[in-house]
Amino acid sequence: MDSVQQGMRQTDVLIVGAGPTGLALRLELERLGIAAIQIDKHAAGLNTSRAAVIHARTLEVLEPCGVVPDLLSKGVAVPDFRVRDRDRILLHISFDDIPSRYRYALMCPQNETEAILQARLEALGAIIERPVQFLSATETPGGLIAELALPGEQKQSLFTRWIVGCDGGSSKVREQAGIAFVGDNYAEQFMLADVHMDWPISRGEVSLYFSADGLMVVAPLPELDGTSCDRYRIVATVPSAPATPSIDDIEMLLRKRGPRVAGVKVKALDWSSSFNLQHRIASQVCKHRTLLCGDAAHVHSPAGGQGMNTGIQDAVALATPLAQAIRDGNEAGLTDWASHRHQIASDVVRMTHAMTQMATLTSQMQRALRDAALGLVGNIPFIHRKLAIRLAELGN
Numbered sequence: 001m002d003s004v005q006q007g008m009r010q011t012d013v014l015i016v017g018a019g020p021t022g023l024a025l026r027l028e029l030e031r032l033g034i035a036a037i038q039i040d041k042h043a044a045g046l047n048t049s050r051a052a053v054i055h056a057r058t059l060e061v062l063e064p065c066g067v068v069p070d071l072l073s074k075g076v077a078v079p080d081f082r083v084r085d086r087d088r089i090l091l092h093i094s095f096d097d098i099p100s101r102y103r104y105a106l107m108c109p110q111n112e113t114e115a116i117l118q119a120r121l122e123a124l125g126a127i128i129e130r131p132v133q134f135l136s137a138t139e140t141p142g143g144l145i146a147e148l149a150l151p152g153e154q155k156q157s158l159f160t161r162w163i164v165g166c167d168g169g170s171s172k173v174r175e176q177a178g179i180a181f182v183g184d185n186y187a188e189q190f191m192l193a194d195v196h197m198d199w200p201i202s203r204g205e206v207s208l209y210f211s212a213d214g215l216m217v218v219a220p221l222p223e224l225d226g227t228s229c230d231r232y233r234i235v236a237t238v239p240s241a242p243a244t245p246s247i248d249d250i251e252m253l254l255r256k257r258g259p260r261v262a263g264v265k266v267k268a269l270d271w272s273s274s275f276n277l278q279h280r281i282a283s284q285v286c287k288h289r290t291l292l293c294g295d296a297a298h299v300h301s302p303a304g305g306q307g308m309n310t311g312i313q314d315a316v317a318l319a320t321p322l323a324q325a326i327r328d329g330n331e332a333g334l335t336d337w338a339s340h341r342h343q344i345a346s347d348v349v350r351m352t353h354a355m356t357q358m359a360t361l362t363s364q365m366q367r368a369l370r371d372a373a374l375g376l377v378g379n380i381p382f383i384h385r386k387l388a389i390r391l392a393e394l395g396n
């Protein structure tokens with residue numbers, strides 16, 4: 001650290017962001033005995049539901065951090081994904097046969113997942129500095145000098161050997177490193193709601209409804225009070241969504257795209273939101289001493305619930321090669337990590353984009369061809385199993 005100015009604060013790793021990706025990275029670095037400084041611009045973690053699926057591979061990679069029992073106790077295990085067009089089942093993907101001890105998708109709201117990761121960090125004595133905002137970084141021999149904004153309009157300069165941007169889709173770290181975010185915007189908006197409702201389909205199923213009007217996903221959520229069993233997450237693509245969709249908006253969607261049976265009734269709305277989405281990928285996830293993980297490196301459609309999962313896996317996979325680079329200067333593992341994770345992110349962006357396009361076909365002919373192809377796929381056990389493994393991210 002020969003370039004460090006007298007008295008400047010210094011660290012081996014600066015983690016920018018304490019969403020699920022940054023929290024997972026910090027936990028794994030702590031486990032490996034690597035001290036880091038972690039900052040987040042918000043005074044506390046966001047208290048909203050957002051990503052709700054945790055896939056098998058994510059549970060596996062989080063096992064060494066000791067958080068899986070808590071996640072399992074807060075979530076609801078869902079062994080089946082079914083693709084439906086109203087009352088027709090187009091494809092059934094079962095996690096029964098996947099090569100993992102977690103043969104299901106675990107439904108758990110993102111705020112619960114973040115709270116569990118954060119509680120584990122607190123138990124280890126790791127501190128997240130909040131509200132502290134990353135402003136800029138300048139390369140210097142052996143590392144970077146980061147400029148941070150502290151509460152009360154104070155600024156601080158900090159020398160770090162490595163900086164990891166876990167700062168979400170609008171990443172400042174990515175921007176400062178001059179890394180392009182290549183892709184496009186979706187024309188549609190996404191509408192999200194956590195509701196209590198009477199729903200005729202088993203709570204052991206995540207249902208993906210394909211409709212000419214757009215995609216709709218209905219998934220069970222764990223109960224808040226442990227008594228009733230009527231809490232669900234609904235995600236749908238719509239041409240334009242109100243900022244906070246109402247019960248009427250949700251019921252209209254369910255009526256138009258869901259099962260034809262009478263009696264689907266939304267009884268209460270816990271939370272709703274809408275957001276614009278993009279499918280983009282960082283042109284590189286490692287540039288000199290800047291590394292990118294999670295939404296900072298890739299954003300895509302929530303179809304298949306891959307976003308948070310891929311981010312947590314980026315982070316856990318980074319910890320070992322980063323620890324090695326810090327301990328003995330060997331950066332070969334980081335080069336491998338970067339090319340592997342970039343490939344995984346490209347595959348995820350491609351798969352979720354294809355799912356979204358396939359779901360929203362409007363031509364009668366294309367829909368008929370799609371349905372026939374899905375029927376065929378569902379009847380070939382080898383492909384069926386491959387799909388389940390892919391969704392559970394076990395191929396990673």
Ligand SMILES: Cc1cc2nc3c(=O)[nH]c(=O)nc-3n(C[C@H](O)[C@H](O)[C@H](O)COP(=O)(O)OP(=O)(O)OC[C@H]3O[C@@H](n4cnc5c(N)ncnc54)[C@H](O)[C@@H]3O)c2cc1C
Nearest residue numbers: 017019020021040041050051133134167168294295307308
């Ligand atoms: C409304 C909504 C609904 C969603 N629904 C789904 C879903 O159903 N399924 C799914 O898979 N995914 C969903 N997502 C996406 C999912 O939430 C993200 O993939 C996930 O949060 C990515 O985690 P992350 O830690 O990489 O980034 P984030 O969760 O965005 O965390 C980034 C963190 O960095 C901090 N930060 C940002 N800039 C700075 C800075 N300059 N200085 C310091 N700190 C900074 C932020 O405060 C934040 O805490 C949804 C997202 C939204 C917004």
